[in-house]
Amino acid sequence: MSSSPLRNSSRAATPIAFVRAIVRGYERYGVDPSQALAEAQIAPHDLDNPQARVTAAQFEALSGFAMQQLDDEALGWFARRLxxxxxxxxxxxxxxxxxxxxxxxxxxxxxxxxxxxxxxxxxxxxxxxxxxxxxxxxxxxxxxxxxxxxxxxxxxxxxxxxxxxxxxxxxxxxxxxxxxxxxxxxxxxxxxxxxxxxxxxxxxxxxxxxxxxxxxxxxxxxxxxxxxxxxLQYRRDRLLGQRVRELLRVRGGEAATADALAELLNLSTRTLHRQLLEEGISLQALKDEVRHELAAEQLRRTDRPIKQVALAVGFRNEKSFSRAFRGWAGMTPGAFRRGAQPVTVSAADP
Known part of the structure; x- marks a missing residue:
């Protein structure tokens, strides 16, 4: 026997309770739902099984057929048809x-x-x-x-x-x-x-x-x-980069790793990386951007030693922080704090 394309099109996750709700709409209008159930390849006996589930494709087929057959896109919910x-x-x-x-x-x-x-x-x-x-x-x-x-x-x-x-x-x-x-x-x-x-x-x-x-x-x-x-599911989130930036700024301790950050966003780690890539940015680039902003704020507004600033923004030592900061700002943290201008390095410089 060949398998059903509707039943195998995706994981069966839609509760049978929603199928029963559509059948209830048929009952309201005094119409037999058998044809709609057959169209969606849903066995009538599944209606009596509270644990039963149908696929998204089956539910879409059932809903679409019912809306047209009953001429009611509200499927019986309201006092008058839609x-x-x-x-x-x-x-x-x-x-x-x-x-x-x-x-x-x-x-x-x-x-x-x-x-x-x-x-x-x-x-x-x-x-x-x-x-x-x-x-x-x-x-x-x-x-x-x-x-x-x-x-x-x-x-x-x-x-x-x-x-x-x-x-x-x-x-x-x-x-x-x-x-x-x-x-x-x-x-x-x-x-x-x-x-x-x-x-x-x-x-x-x-x-x-x-x-x-x-x-x-x-x-x-x-x-x-x-x-x-x-x-329909939409994988791309046009605000994801901004949401990641905010989590890194406000909840940096909880969002130290990609796995932790993905959990805070209710995404898988793989999905997080993929969606950021679709936006043309990497998680590491966002981390560097936020670290730079936080470090600059502390250097401008506090007198904390540079070593403490380095630890506060996630670096293990002052040396690695200074090297990274020079790459971001074109100057050392000390020079930035003193208000120096960025150093421009030309191709002719040794």
């Missing part, structure tokens, strides 16, 4: 925005025109952007799937629009941790909080200033797939 093409319209309405912040605000505003069952909002404070959902009616058995999907739709669109991973620092949910809690880090990343006041997630405010990278043609290509917003 007809097929609704989320495409949301994407298109935000596409002309000058940056991601405006695009998200437009998405939230236009979403309110579609349903008043929930509202999405964007707030910014202390360098952190937060997208939150306010519920205006009881969502019943659809609650978890509705809130999770609504957050992921917007997050997926944001990543797609700027062609970059938008790394989340935290995500919150107004229900207790479900049995399939282990699937949540794969969907959101960052710190996870259950039993919160409302659903939402937070990320670095600087993503909001990034310009959109997509046009109408790219949008049409993206919308050929049923649910690309929930299953």
């Amino acid at each position: 007809p097929w093409g609704t989320y495409g319209m949301l994407c298109r309405a935000s596409l002309g925005s000058p940056n991601l912040g405006v695009a998200i605000k437009r998405w939230c505003r236009h979403h309110r025109l579609l349903t008043d069952d929930i509202t999405l909002d964007l707030a910014v404070a202390g360098g952190v952007a937060t997208v939150s959902i306010t519920e205006h009616r009881a969502l019943g058995d659809f609650r978890e799937f509705c809130l999770v999907s609504s957050l992921r739709f917007l997050h997926g669109y944001a990543c797609w629009a700027i062609d970059s991973r938008v790394s989340l620092s935290a995500a919150s949910f107004p229900f207790e941790a479900p049995a399939h809690r282990d699937a949540y880090p794969l969907m959101f990343g960052g710190e996870l909080h259950f039993g919160a006041a409302q659903a939402g997630y937070s990320f670095d405010e600087r993503y909001l200033a990034l310009p959109l990278q997509r046009d109408e043609r790219a949008l049409r290509t993206m919308l050929r797939r049923a649910l690309p917003l929930t299953v």
